[in-house]
Amino acid sequence: MDATVLPEVTSLGVVIKAIIILTIISAIAGFGTYIERKILAFMQRRLGPTHVGPFGLLQIAADGIKLFTQEDIIPQNANKLIFQIAPAITAATAFIALASVPVFPDFIIPEFIPILGGTFVPSIAADINVGILFVLGMMAAGLYGPLLAGMAQANKWGIIGSARTAIQFLSYEVVTGLSILAPIMLVGSLSLVDFNEYQAGEFTEWLIWQQPVAFVLFLIAGFAETNRTPFDLLEHEAEVISGYATEYSGMRWGMFFIGEYANMITVAILASVMFLGGYNDLGFIAGWFIIILKISFFFFLMLWVRASWPHIRPDQLMWLCWKVLMPLALVNILITAIVMMI
């Protein structure tokens, strides 16, 4: 980006970065529940949380206290070990995926702070050159959480939930892979930094204008990847109680949802870096601010879609992914390849 040489990335800087990601994203996940309830309420002509604190803002604290102090119940016939580690898998993989996407801008800790002063904190914690694949692989591994949780809890709703997890995974995974292939061919790299630099300059350079089909396909697959409505088959209350999360309570239940919100943020970051120009400056607006705007927009879009659309059935998801989206993605790749060859 700039001609100035960036300071060296030290291991201390990476550790600080990891702590920042953990704390801020966890906090955003908590705040996200409040925003979600307020926006859904606004769209459905309700009030949402109002009683605790101004505008119901302290509802987050109340929910947090409830989650932390609730009894941690493990059902009698459950496989205890697997039941206990399943939520940790969802939360851990969500944060590992966040390690290789650019989350906040680079900065240097001011000198006056003791010990840590002068440390350079990078924008990407682990800048590997196959970033996109790593993030998608980690998010795919995150689905082991619901799968194991459902199978370990000796509950029929849980088993149905985990069977639906497998179905969902087998449906969307091929669409995600094929939809990002066309932009990857254009950019010629798997690194998110290269994607960002490819789209530097005016907003006419954004990949969404060259790859509108791929953008829509990626977004649809992203909704399935994060279990958002209309594809939240795993925990569809009206059909399977709460699916894989039926027997969970307290902080273990909370970890599933921290993981889900972290995944939403990851998908939002991926979509804005890959298709909407990333963290380049746009006119007079600074890059770090514009990417926060883009991420917020995608987060809002997920809530908007949740308020507007009904759930779909598992067979409809399979039909959509394999019979509609996958052929579209293949045609998109073919056309991109032909245009590139000419």
Place this chain on the structure above:
Amino acid sequence: MYEQIAFYLFSVLTIGLFLVTVLTKNILYAMTSLAGGMVFISGFFFLLEADFLGVVQLIVYVGAVMALYAFAMMFFDATRDIKENTTSNYLVFFLGGMIALMLVIIFIAPIMGDNIQSMYPPIEGAGNAQSVGLVLFTKYLVPFEVAALMLLVAMISGIILAGKKMDNSLTTQEDIIIEKEEIIK
């Protein structure tokens, strides 16, 4: 230093997890440790700076083991232990260990004789994915295409096996007649 620590950590974890896969009686432990072991194997690729292969290992095996889980869900009760005919874990351990040792000796013996040399040294400036692609589409083009063809054959035969009577309902005509008779009664 860090690399050696990481290598031994990944080795111990991988071998330990795969031992659990072989020795446990619980289907859920077996599948979970298999998935965990596959993830740790990708750690070796990352240590060797083969990022692309590491990520491919991660994505491919996550999906593959997920399909195995689906089968496990259909055939077993995941929360109970399975009754096995051979109950001696020591025998399984011994035989498995011996076979693994033999495989290692077979593969290591020719390499130990002469120093290891890379047949296709990495090209300067080419990234991970590019290097893999270059070798795959020049030297190993025929095996690559043959493998693709075999997968296509497997897929088509799978579709034919599963989809023979897809238009018909799964309930047979007799079942429908029986149901109707029950309603009349």
